[in-house]
Amino acid sequence: MKNRFSSIRFSYIISHLNGFFLTLITILAVLLSIYVWFSPEWLTSNSIFLFIGLYSVIAFVVSVYVGFRSSGDLKQRMDYLSVLITQLANGNYQSKIYFNEGDELNRIGNELNELGEKLQNQVISLQRLAxxxxxxxKSAHKSAVIEERQRIARDLHDAVSQQLFALTMMSEAAIKQLDLNPNVAKEQMTEVANAAHQAQSEMRALLLHLRPVHLSGDPLPRGVSKLVEELKQKSQIDFHLTIDDSLTLSEATEEHVFRIIQESLSNILRHANATEVKIEVIKRGRELFLHIADNGIGFDLSNDNAKKTSYGLKTMKERCEELGGNFTIRSNIDEGTYIDIRIPC
Structure with a gap:
């Protein structure tokens, strides 16, 4: 209710009512002055108050009506400006607005149009830089390969090798307990199975990073399809891929999108414990939409414990921003994780 009374239309009506009130006071003052000073026969107190009453009713109705009608055009033009600003905030820099009037709103509209053109040029510059x-x-591919091998070696040492060592210790302990206490041995073998499953997920995630940085000549739809088909054969996760086979993008955009998908799938294999993953790569108009969702355990984005996946998420966000896109992630405990990316094309 408060927002309604602070609207432009209500302000217009108030301004007309203020003008009506001032005019009413002025007319009443003039009539009373004539009545007191000259006392003409045609001017009586009853006629004064009758005139003032009729004038008040008619002028009030006219003020409300005129204020409502006269503010309609301004409100409509302000709504157009608001929609344009929202479009620019959402990355639709091609949106334009044109007014025929040569007033201040027309000047603001032209300035917003120029702002949209500048933002669009900046996106083009970002993609050119990409x-x-x-x-x-590509020219530094050899050094990147060496660095990637070193990183994989560190990950193997920090994650998989430690898990394999733990598997060995737990297996030896289970063998010793097999004859003495079968129930304890059974519990230990269950822990061995869980640890083996975790090590297998870690290994699959590391193998994803061993893939080449570039698509090796394959277009994005084919490269993503091959990646998903390979994971279908090596994991128990149910993948659902939606991608247009005729999708054509610049080489840099394809590589960034492919690496974003790689990184997200790596995080899912390592941390999500998901059974179903949905991937959508759709081009609408001049924008590319990427949606990746899983039904895993999720995590609290505001919790410090989520730092184990923060590096991968940071990398994906940086790749998206290099292309002038928007990166959004939603996740809650036991509710899965959802990544939405929009990139101008």
């Missing part, structure tokens, strides 16, 4: 960066990345 293309240049991709060329530089």
């Amino acid at each position: 293309d240049e960066k991709a060329e530089l990345a």
